Structure formats: C-alpha cells, structure tokens
Amino acid sequence: MNVYSRPIVFLVLAIVVISVGTLVTTFIPLFAKTTSTPIDGIKPYTALELAGRDIYVREGCNNCHTQTVRPLKFETDRYGDYSRGGEFVYDRPFLWGSKRTGPDLAREGGRYPDAWHYQHFKDPRALVPDSNMPAYGWLEDTQVDPAVAEKKMAALGFPYTADEITALNGKTEMDAMVAYMQKLGRDFKEIMAAKNAQAAMPASALSNPYAGNKSAIEEGDDIFEVNCASCHGKDLKGGIGADLTAASLKFGGTDADLYASITGGRPGGMPPFKDALGDDKVWRVVSFIQYVRGGGEEAKEAGHGGHH
Amino acid sequence: MEKEVNYEYGVVQGFALSALFWGVIGVLIGILISFQLVYPELNFAPWLTYGRLRVVHTNGLAFGFGLGAIFGMFYYITQRLAKAPLPFPKLARVHLWLFNAAIAAAAVTLLLGYSQAKEYAELEWPLDIGVVVIWVMFAVNIIGTILNRKEKQMYVSLWYILATIVTVAVLYILNNLAIPVGLLKSYSVYAGVDDANVQWWYGHNAVGFVFTTPILAMFYYVLPKATGAPIFSHRLSIIGFWALIFGYLWTGAHHLVYTPVPDWIQTTAIVFSIFLIAPSWASVVNGYYTMNGRWDQMRSNYLIKFLILGITFYGLQTIQGPSQAIRAVSQVMHYTDYLPGHVHMGTMGWVALTASAAIYYVIERVYKTEVYSVPLANAHFWLALIGQLIFSVTMWFTGLQQGLMMMQRNADGTLAHTFMEALKLNYPFWIMRGVGGVIFFLGFAIFVYNILMTIQKGKRLGAAAA
Numbered sequence: 001m002n003v004y005s006r007p008i009v010f011l012v013l014a015i016v017v018i019s020v021g022t023l024v025t026t027f028i029p030l031f032a033k034t035t036s037t038p039i040d041g042i043k044p045y046t047a048l049e050l051a052g053r054d055i056y057v058r059e060g061c062n063n064c065h066t067q068t069v070r071p072l073k074f075e076t077d078r079y080g081d082y083s084r085g086g087e088f089v090y091d092r093p094f095l096w097g098s099k100r101t102g103p104d105l106a107r108e109g110g111r112y113p114d115a116w117h118y119q120h121f122k123d124p125r126a127l128v129p130d131s132n133m134p135a136y137g138w139l140e141d142t143q144v145d146p147a148v149a150e151k152k153m154a155a156l157g158f159p160y161t162a163d164e165i166t167a168l169n170g171k172t173e174m175d176a177m178v179a180y181m182q183k184l185g186r187d188f189k190e191i192m193a194a195k196n197a198q199a200a201m202p203a204s205a206l207s208n209p210y211a212g213n214k215s216a217i218e219e220g221d222d223i224f225e226v227n228c229a230s231c232h233g234k235d236l237k238g239g240i241g242a243d244l245t246a247a248s249l250k251f252g253g254t255d256a257d258l259y260a261s262i263t264g265g266r267p268g269g270m271p272p273f274k275d276a277l278g279d280d281k282v283w284r285v286v287s288f289i290q291y292v293r294g295g296g297e298e299a300k301e302a303g304h305g306g307h308h
Numbered sequence: 309m310e311k312e313v314n315y316e317y318g319v320v321q322g323f324a325l326s327a328l329f330w331g332v333i334g335v336l337i338g339i340l341i342s343f344q345l346v347y348p349e350l351n352f353a354p355w356l357t358y359g360r361l362r363v364v365h366t367n368g369l370a371f372g373f374g375l376g377a378i379f380g381m382f383y384y385i386t387q388r389l390a391k392a393p394l395p396f397p398k399l400a401r402v403h404l405w406l407f408n409a410a411i412a413a414a415a416v417t418l419l420l421g422y423s424q425a426k427e428y429a430e431l432e433w434p435l436d437i438g439v440v441v442i443w444v445m446f447a448v449n450i451i452g453t454i455l456n457r458k459e460k461q462m463y464v465s466l467w468y469i470l471a472t473i474v475t476v477a478v479l480y481i482l483n484n485l486a487i488p489v490g491l492l493k494s495y496s497v498y499a500g501v502d503d504a505n506v507q508w509w510y511g512h513n514a515v516g517f518v519f520t521t522p523i524l525a526m527f528y529y530v531l532p533k534a535t536g537a538p539i540f541s542h543r544l545s546i547i548g549f550w551a552l553i554f555g556y557l558w559t560g561a562h563h564l565v566y567t568p569v570p571d572w573i574q575t576t577a578i579v580f581s582i583f584l585i586a587p588s589w590a591s592v593v594n595g596y597y598t599m600n601g602r603w604d605q606m607r608s609n610y611l612i613k614f615l616i617l618g619i620t621f622y623g624l625q626t627i628q629g630p631s632q633a634i635r636a637v638s639q640v641m642h643y644t645d646y647l648p649g650h651v652h653m654g655t656m657g658w659v660a661l662t663a664s665a666a667i668y669y670v671i672e673r674v675y676k677t678e679v680y681s682v683p684l685a686n687a688h689f690w691l692a693l694i695g696q697l698i699f700s701v702t703m704w705f706t707g708l709q710q711g712l713m714m715m716q717r718n719a720d721g722t723l724a725h726t727f728m729e730a731l732k733l734n735y736p737f738w739i740m741r742g743v744g745g746v747i748f749f750l751g752f753a754i755f756v757y758n759i760l761m762t763i764q765k766g767k768r769l770g771a772a773a774a
C-alpha cells in the first residue's frame with residue numbers, strides 16, 4: 001500500500017503536490033483584473049516603437065537593464081516615479097530584467113533628446129567615459145521592414161494606420177530603438193504631469209542664496225563639468241543642449257528661470273536635476289552659469305590655463 | 309547476477325561526454341562575458357555582444373551541461389535502481405543526438421538574436437517544441453524502466469527523478485505559450501505583470517527542478533555507493549522530499565519583490581522561501597550524518613570531497629537564498645552583483661561539484677575500472693573550489709557595496725552617488741571574478757582530460773579481458 005512501490009500513484013501524487021502552489025500563486029492571479037487593466041492614458045506601442053522593442057529583445061538589453069522602479073524613496077529619487085502594474089499591459093514579453101549592470105530604463109522617455117541617444121548608441125563612451133555598454137552603431141545599417149511591422153501590429157491587436165506603416169520606409173533599426181527609448185514611461189509621466197500642473201509653484205518666488213559667492217561658483221563649476229558638460233559643452237556654448245552663454249535664453253536668464261530649467265527640466269531634452277542634485281547644488285550651478293554669462297568665462301579660462 | 313541484465317550504457321557515456329563538451333563551451337563564454345563587462349571592446353561583433361552571449365552562457369550551462377549530465381546520470385541511476393534495462397534503447401540514442409542538435413541550434417539561434425527574453429526560457433517556439441519532444445522521449449524510457457523494475461521499493465533518487473520529469477514538463481509548457489508571428493518570432497500569451505509572474509514561477513523552479521531535485525537524485529545515489537554506508541535517515545528523506553516539491557512552487561515571486569506584482573503574492577513567496585530551509589537542510593543533515601564515523605574518507609576517497617563540499621554549498625545556498633527573499637535584504641542586493649555571487653555558489657559549487665562526482669563514479673562503473681588519475685581528480689577539486697570561492701566572495705562584496713551606495717544620502721538629503729560611481733567600483737572585482745573563472749576552467753579542463761583518459765584505460769582493459 002505504500003506509494004514508493006507504485007510509480008503511477010506516486011506520479012499522480014507528485015502532480016497534485018506541485019499543483020497547489022502553482023494554482024494559488026500563478027494560475028488564479030491570471031484572472032485578476034488589477035494586473036491586466038491599463039491605467040487611463042497608457043497607450044499601446046506605435047509600429048516604430050514596437051519594432052524598437054523587438055530589437056531590444058533581440059539584443060538582450062534586458063540582461064543589463066531593468067524596467068521597473070521600486071516603490072522605495074532612494075529608487076524614485078534616482079529613476080522617477082515607481083512602476084505601476086497598469087503601465088505594462090501591452091508588454092509581451094515583460095522586460096523588467098533581474099540585473100542592473102546599467103541603470104533602470106522604466107522612465108527613460110524624455111530624459112534625453114533624441115540626438116543624445118543616437119550618439120550614445122554609436123559610442124557610449126563618448127558621452128559616459130566609464131560606461132561598459134556595448135556600442136550599437138550597426139543598428140543604422142538595417143532598415144525596419146514595414147510588412148513585418150504591420151504583421152506584428154495586427155498579431156498584437158494594436159491600432160495602426162496605413163500611413164503609419166508607409167512612414168516606416170527608410171527608418172533604420174536605430175530610429176526604431178530611439179523611438180522605443182522615448183516611449184518608455186512617457187505616457188505615465190504625461191498622466192502625472194497633467195495631475196500636478198495645478199499644484200506647481202511659481203519659480204519667480206525663489207532667490208539664489210549664493211549669488212556671487214566665490215567658493216559656490218567654483219563648486220558649481222565642478223558640478224557642471226560632471227553633470228552638464230556632456231550636453232552643454234565645457235565652455236557652456238552648447239552641443240546637444242542649448243548655448244547657455246547666449247545673450248537671451250529661451251526659458252529666461254534670471255536666477256529663478258535657470259533654477260526652474262535645471263530642477264524641472266525642459267521639454268526639448270533637458271533632464272530634470274531636482275532629485276539628482278538637490279536645491280543646494282542647483283543654486284551653486286546657477287551661480288556658476290551667471291558668473292560665466294556675466295563675462296567670467298575669460299577669467300576662468302585664463303585662470304585654468306592649460307588644464308582643459 | 310548483474311551480468312544477466314543488459315544495461316544500456318552507451319547513452320550514459322554519450323550524455324556524460326556531451327555535458328563535458330557543452331560545459332567547456334559554456335564556461336569559456338562565461339569567462340568572455342565577465343571580461344566584456346570590464347573591457348567593452350571585447351564585444352567583437354553584433355552576434356558576440358554581451359546581451360546575446362550572456363544568454364548563450366546561461367542556456368549552454370543550464371541545459372547543455374546541466375541537462376546533459378542529468379540525462380546521462382538518470383539513465384544510469386534508473387537502470388541500476390530498477391535492476392532493469394531501458395525498454396527502448398534505440399529511442400535513447402535518438403534522444404542523445406536530438407539533444408545535442410537542439411543545444412547547437414539553441415546556441416546558434418540565440419547568437420543570431422532569436423530570443424523570447426524570458427530568463428532560462430529564451431528559446432523561440434520551434435525549439436520549444438523540440439525540447440518538449442525530447443523530454444517526452446526521455447520520460448518514456450525512464451518511466452518505462454521504473455515500471456519494469458525488479459526492485460519493488462523505489463529508492464529516494466527515483467522519487468526525485470520522477471518529480472523532475474513531471475514538474476519540468478508542466479513548467480516548460482505553461483511558461484512558453486506564445487503566439488508565433490514568424491518562423492523564429494513570437495509574443496508571449498501573457499502580458500506585463502502576468503507574464504512576469506508566470507515567468508518567475510517558471511524561473512525559480514528551473515532552479516528547483518534542474519539545479520536542485522536532479523542533483524539531489526545524484527547525491528542520494530552516489531553518496532551511499534561511494535561511502536559504502538546507507539543514507540542516515542529514511543524518514544528525513546521522505547519529509548525532505550515532499551516538503552521540498554510542495555514548497556518550491558510557491559516561491560517564484562521572491563524574484564519580483566517590490567515590483568508591481570500584487571503584494572500578497574510576494575509575501576507568500578517570501579514566507580515559503582523561509583520554509584524551504586527545512587526540507588533543504590533535511591538533505592544536508594542526511595548527507596553529514598551519513599558520514600558519521602567515516603569522516604576520514606574525506607581524505608582517502610576523492611569522490612567524498614566533491615559530494616560533501618557540494619552538499620555544503622547547497623546548505624549555504626539554501627540559507628542565503630531565503631535571506632535574499634526578505635524585503636529588507638532585497639532592497640539592498642536585488643539587481644546587484646550579489647546575485648551572480650549566489651547563482652555561482654549554487655552552480656559552480658553545488659551543481660558542478662556534485663555532478664562531477666556522479667560522472668566520475670558512473671564512468672568508473674561503466675568501464676569497470678578506477679579513475680585514470682586520483683591526483684588529477686584532486687587538482688580538479690581544488691581548482692573548482694578556489695575558482696568558485698573567488699567568484700562568489702568578490703561578487704558578494706561588490707554587490708553589497710553597490711547596493712549600499714545606491715541608498716546612501718548626503719546631509720542635505722540628496723543621493724550621495726551616481727549610478728556610474730558605483731558601477732566603476734565593480735571593475736576591479738569583475739576582473740578578479742574573471743580570474744576565478746579561469747581557475748575554475750583549468751579544473752574543468754583537467755576533469756575532461758581525466759574522464760577521457762579513464763575511458764581510454766577502460767577500453768584497453770576491456771579489450772585485454774576479451
């Protein structure tokens with residue numbers, strides 16, 4: 001009568017034993033609405049974004065990058081708002097990853113301008129000298145196939161138009177990848193931005209505690225070099241980012257305007273630095289920029305001599 | 309007596325050698341990817357970029373080396389414990405060839421970027437179908453042998469073998485369900501949170517039913533044979549077995565702590581992870597107590613060294629694993645290099661040491677001879693042990709360092725470190741880890757040489773006797 005002498009009974013018993021946990025933790029949750037209902041405002045992928053996502057899968061970017069921000073303060077300060085289940089309902093497969101050899105990408109959309117991504121994929125170390133990310137310049141050599149893209153959109157049941165498919169002609173895999181990077185977390189950020197719009201505080205109410213302070217300016221110089229120079233140039237004359245020495249700045253040149261540009265970011269690809277730097281460091285950078293704008297650049301260049 | 313049974317040993321040897329072959333390839337790729345993380349210029353071509361190679365490393369070792377050894381050892385152990393030959397030896401030979409063809413096809417398609425991007429389930433749908441076919445061929449022979457057995461009671465190893473066979477089938481099929489959109493492209497039938505939950509139910513149990521239960525089957529078989537003493541406690545074996553296969557299936561979401569997967573699933577997984585310490589340690593205790601009064605064999609019998617260090621790493625692994633599931637610990641080490649430290653204590657320590665012992669033991673029996681060189685086997689042991697310790701210890705250290713740096717704040721409340729500041733500090737540790745890998749590889753190369761020479765010697769003796 002014992003199961004150890006009856007292989008078939010033993011097998012059936014084993015199946016029953018492994019099924020309990022499977023049913024409770026894996027099978028039953030498949031029918032829960034909470035995990036499969038999109039948050040209002042989360043949109044499916046466009047044909048170009050989906051093509052980019054499939055290249056992400058093909059290249060195994062998920063082996064170095066995660067796509068989920070944990071609801072922990074140190075994590076949201078670094079990467080942005082934490083991930084919600086309803087953001088992922090169009091993701092097949094999910095791409096949360098299990099290892100951060102590179103930073104999380106769940107909120108990558110809008111963090112950098114397109115130009116930054118093109119340059120970064122071609123040569124990551126040109127922008128981030130110590131990066132170990134492989135270069136992906138060869139993504140420019142292959143074009144997206146509109147027919148395949150259409151078939152995929154249809155298989156997933158995502159809405160698309162004939163024009164959208166025609167527009168894929170001539171797009172490279174690199175274009176698709178950059179489009180996908182800009183899509184990551186974008187819808188969610190827009191939802192939150194709309195919610196927060198009313199609560200915003202007028203920037204003009206602020207004043208710079210370090211205006212003209214020498215040591216603050218020097219520190220601001222260092223902070224600028226680490227965080228800003230890759231886009232605005234060491235001389236502040238621009239590159240990927242705007243020329244900060246221009247006589248008139250698009251978003252204004254007062255201390256309060258600069259503070260707002262830096263802490264909140266600007267839509268054309270200026271990332272927000274409020275969480276990364278904090279008020280104190282931002283004011284030091286503002287002081288530095290004002291110093292350069294006020295003609296301090298020559299003085300600085302002369303002082304540093306051959307160091308640059 | 310024994311001469312009367314016509315055991316099928318050809319496939320046993322075939323699978324053992326296949327495992328060694330894929331083991332060499334997989335470990336070499338492991339060394340390459342660990343250096344790619346420090347020297348990105350080593351990403352020589354699109355198909356040799358880290359993102360693709362890491363997957364070839366994990367699949368090559370889990371399935372090429374791991375499953376190869378498991379198939380070979382299970383064919384041997386099952387026939388011996390049943391005292392019956394395989395009912396379909398030809399089918400087993402086809403199984404051997406298909407297995408190698410499938411691993412080769414897996415390596416090629418993964419290098420070309422055909423991937424489902426779910427860990428340990430990367431293979432695209434046509435290969436998935438092949439894997440299922442291969443598994444059924446295997447199951448038919450093993451279950452058939454057990455049904456034909458001459459020994460009424462099934463020994464512990466057979467329990468683990470049967471549990472492995474059914475559970476892997478269920479896991480693999482359910483997690484790989486997908487809608488094909490081309491010959492080598494498909495989309496998972498599950499989306500987002502559901503996909504994540506199903507994947508890690510699978511992923512953790514791939515660890516449970518590829519890296520744990522089959523290896524325990526080998527351990528329970530080889531330890532009493534090598535020591536000449538029965539397993540310490542049958543009752544402990546029974547409790548350990550049922551509690552382990554019951555508990556494992558609840559724990560998948562410990563890979564998803566702090567993700568959008570519902571909290572109750574995470575908490576359940578954490579609780580069952582702690583629970584798993586008990587059945588895991590049932591086997592550790594069984595192993596240690598079996599050695600009671602025989603600890604001198606650690607010096608006199610090279611197999612015992614592999615087995616006892618193997619079960620020791622299993623014991624450490626099954627304490628460390630549950631601790632990682634706890635939220636407070638997960639906050640720090642999740643996503644860092646601490647994890648590869650855990651993984652490789654399990655794979656290079658527990659799995660590789662135990663499977664090596666089984667392969668040495670079985671090849672000796674298949675050829676009715678002794679291993680070619682005990683000193684070489686000892687060298688293999690020490691190199692594997694040192695290589696693994698360097699790997700795990702460096703990764704634990706740098707992983708913790710990175711995890712803590714990500715949390716640290718300045719006096720004004722801002723984050724103290726950028727991502728890159730922490731990443732840079734990994735570089736020296738990744739180099740040391742690579743060196744550990746090279747040492748491990750030297751041990752593995754000696755292992756392969758020793759096995760090949762044992763087979764040569766066996767063949768010569770066989771020819772002389774005939």
Ligand code: HEM
Pocket residue numbers: 098427515519520559562563581582584585588622625626627628629630631632633638641642643647650651653654655658659
């Ligand atoms: C009681 C037993 C065990 C428990 C509770 C356990 C727990 C865990 C946890 C919580 C993680 C994920 C950590 C994270 O991502 O934050 C993990 C990862 C892992 N463990 Fe274990 N572990 C156990 C035993 C083992 C054993 C025996 C092996 C054998 C090799 C193993 C191999 C792995 C692997 C390969 C991963 C990495 C999965 C991935 O992210 O790709 N574990 N384990």
Ligand code: HEM
Pocket residue numbers: 063098099101335336338339341342362365366369370373374427645647648651652655656659660741742744745746748749
């Ligand atoms: C010379 C020996 C080895 C070296 C140098 C090596 C290297 C590596 C590296 C660099 C990674 C990637 C870690 C990361 O994401 O940061 C990795 C992952 C992995 N390796 Fe190995 N490895 C070796 C041996 C093995 C063996 C023998 C096995 C299995 C039997 C194995 C199984 C795995 C698995 C399952 C992962 C995925 C871990 C995860 O997702 O967290 N490795 N290995």
